[in-house]
Amino acid sequence: MFKTAAKWIALALLTVLVIGGGLAAHEWYAKKPLFFRVFVDREMVKMAFDSPETLTSLGFLESLGVKGHNARLDDDSPAKADEMLERVSDIRATIMEYDDASLNESDRLSKEIALYLLDFAEESKPYRYHNYPVNQLFGIQNGYPSFMEAQHQVQSVEDAENYLARLNAVALKFEQNLEGIKLRTDRGIIPPRFVIERVLTEMNDFVATPAQDNILYTSLQTKLDETAEVTAQQRTELLAEAERRIRDSVYPAYQMLIDYFAGLRDVAGDDDGFWHLPQGEEAYALALKLFTTTDYSADQIHQLGLQEVARIQAEILEILTTQGYQTDAGFTPAIEALAADPRFYYEDNDAGRAEILKDYQAILDEIAAGLDDAFNIRPQAGMEVVRIPEFKEKTAPGAYYQQPAIDGSRPGRFFANLYDIKATPSYSMRTLAYHEGIPGHHFQIALGMEQEGLPFFRRMSPFTAYVEGWALYSEQLAWELGFQDNPFDNVGRLQAELFRAVRLVVDTGIHHQRWTRQEAIDYMRANTGMALSDVTAEIERYIVMPGQATAYKVGMMKILELRSKAQQQLGEQFDLRDFHDVVLQNGAVPLSILERLVDDYIEQKQAS
Template sequence: MKRFFKWLGAILLGLSLLIGSFVAHEWYAEKPLSFRIFLDRTLIKFSLETPEMLTSLGILDSVGITAHNGQLDDLSLTHDKEKNHYIGQVVQVLNSYDNSNLDEQEQLTKEVAQYWLSQMIADPELHYHDYPVNQLFGVQNNFPTFMETRHQVKDEQGALYYIARLEAVELKFNQLLEGLEFRENKGIIPPKFVIKRVLDEMRGFVETPAHENILYTSLEQRVMALEDISAERKARLLNDAKNKITQSVYPAYTVLIDYFVALNIKATDTVGFWSLPNGDKAYKRALEIYTTTDMEPDEIHRLGLSEVTRIKAQMLSILQSQGYDTSAGFSKAMEALKADPQHYYEDSDEGRAQILADYKDIVDEIDAGLSKVFNVRTDVPIEVVRIPEFKEQTSPSAYYQQASMDGSRPGRFSVNLYDIKATPKYGMRTLAYHEGIPGHHFQLSIAQELEGMPMIRRMSPFSSYSEGWALYTEQLAWELGFQDEPLDNLGRLQAEIFRAVRLVVDTGIHAKQWTREQAITYMLENTGKAYSDVVAEVERYIVNPAQACSYKVGMIKILALREKAKTALGDKFELAEFHDAVLKNGAVPLTILEKIIDNYIAEKSE
């Protein structure tokens, strides 16, 4: 983290202390003389408006600036309008920097920033085509998760900020309600199943006694561990928290519950974006954002069908070699595999604890064996944890949460242990490689530590790159011999066909008018995944259109670029150097990644 502190000191402290009037000019000028200062200043100003992001990053805490930890993000329509106006001004200034005055990396940074920021403000009439309250990543379930996993309680002040945030929920949810009503008036209403899911979740949340709620128990555990305050003071803090949960948090959730009970009358069972006003256009825009391509829904649908056919043939071959009867077809063979108890852990607390321990061993093993194919590495630690039980039923099989930039919180590979049959042993290696090393944890941690890069490059959020990379590493691990058991390779192929099926299902739902049931049936027939897993996934695509398409599109592009480099360079090709070119520039749109690899090929060819 030393590089981060160098950057932080140069930007935050330096702005006020080092260069006097010049720095003041650079901070307040419409167009700073320094392109780098303009970019970092933009990110700082944007971050200062999002206290939850500041808490997650840990940027200001290390220099003693902590007041944001007692605040929540502003969700008001006015704030949205102001934010978009500010981004529009930033884009204008960004475009005014002449490329002839920028070095090669600065030109690349400009191109990445232009793409990212312009996408954020494009098509303003479509900005509210989403469901902010949903069963997967809604505001209502993100809040307790954020408080448990992101909000730090290292001293009494941290506890006081925690309590302040409990009180601030009422304002945040009132702002949220304003946006929900705005969407309702535009005809952007979630499907009935989404409303049922969130109502069940929120009712269970508020019916839990305050002292048993995750917001209380999470704080209690951390407060009781503090050594520098008295038992009496701890008791008062926890009592204050309990009162805030009862008097502020639960009433805020109750208002949302009442709203969705009323909204359910207007909702339908139709699940695709095609049914919304301007829905086709909104879905096309979502595909552009997530895949960073101009691929049409039909093109992506056909690609998915083709990949499903290819991968299924390889899986059938492995199943047959392992003694499973494939004469009745793929689905029956996978059912037989799923029904075999030897592939599962004991359905108990002990069994679930062993799953977490084995995941950690898998991650540690591959981390120790990557030196030949990666020059760039990271020392950021990773931990394997269980997804909070209150949200397991509606969560995916796993996800990754990035480490804080100040080093106070490691990266987190979170695993869903609700249904033990959703964690077959033969699929664990692939999942650990995707979420952990050399997948998300590896790539995101390296991006955080890129020396000399402006922060906008270290934090760029291009899903086709990051998810494409994680899926690419699943195949890479197999190529390196980490999935040498046939069933481990079957697990890899099952994960890959899962992503190919996503191309079919996502476009099917949002462009081809598939029902939720059609999507579930197709995914069950073509993946061999547990029913609970499939339902959660399909319902994810419904509330987050196009994101699921980014995985396979990104993987295919990275593999194509690797093959392009191999063909062009011949004996000069080195896999570690190719990985350097991909990783050492941070996340970028796929079109820009191709330029980066073309430059790598040209330089290596000289």
């Protein structure tokens, strides 16, 4: 399905560009095309074609022999960002010209979702610089090599030459990012000192690595080894050129950022929350609105978190008591005793880490074979478990999911962090696999991409409360379906939910209640029992991504609330598979819209 859809998209676009006449040309060039879906799809395609990195990630042009974009990187200049903001305003104005009465039901929903996104973009304009483009989690300094390693495919000499071109292009990309960072500095938007120290350590380690040991070199080397289209002589020449460009182009680009951040460290402070920035309180309130798709205040979210922490901890203690653990002294000693039990850990070596990856895959294969009673539809894209690249795993989260390529050339990937073996107790693995893989992110994201009846933007909508809420809901769903019948696996599930409840407390604590980084670390460590390395990475993530961590629990609770509502009102008519169809087949949506969709489903079911 992916390959067919991708070829249709590419061929349709190329046809429009080549023919240059008739209806096709009108629909491409008209300010307001005749059909609403044509307009929103056209704008998405235009944005994709304006982003070489997006085109590489989607991977749909390569099957047609179109590869020129793979030699370029995105334009990250502030001027380009200004241009994009103007385009957002123009798109919104055109969308408003489509009268609801002329649209079918699906297009009306698409219009509503598009306006939700565009209105938020307009509301966010005054706070466009309230972020840290270079940080320890997702900055350009680690995003660039990760992109080259994971996304840039090399199956020919041309592909390798495009890879080399991107090694040269990084200098301009870093200059553009630095221009934006300087604009933020002028506005008083400076990362906390610890963030600067983290990225300086990361970048200094990166440039201190011999070129032949750098991931940019070793990744190309591996890709060349895996293709028969490149001769031994060509391979030698290409790798020699890669070494030269890493040394002469890539490392100087990194050094430019190192020099700037070394100076910025001297003026940075130790206040970690957004509250310390100019208009920081307003920016944080907007971040909460973006990530939760609600109007919950920081105080509401904080109190909700405290209540959920108390409830979940009580459930965990009850299970541990039945399993013979001493719980009289309270939650922290009991959970620390569980965490210290050596029977739950793998060997701290390469063999142990390989076994973890193997067991993750077995967990996913098992649940994939047992979901017929819960799902009518499943994604066609496959998925695999891989390790987070070692060069960045020290500061990376415990796991993350990467969507499949739209043409089917790359499966969905569950990236597992194996840096600290103590952060992967066996009783937590099922829950993490269900969240990142099946039926969590992989089901929701891959299925969304495969819904050919939806506009492109709805197949990839960035509503975090929905996306992460579904993944957290999937953890509980797997337990309800019997895949965590071991009491310790259930403790792992509850610990994961507790983790998300704690996030409500610490995110709002840092950015609204003015907690320090250490206060947040202490609270999370005391109330989750997680490894200190994981806690530290998580808290530092919340500091550079305000509000995002609150989306998980808010989204999960809304999905559970809507399921309970449907069960109560439909009684014997309720079918879990149908409910999941409603949630998944419309793509990611704001929680308010999801509630209306479920209400419509209930009403239609009752009338049938």
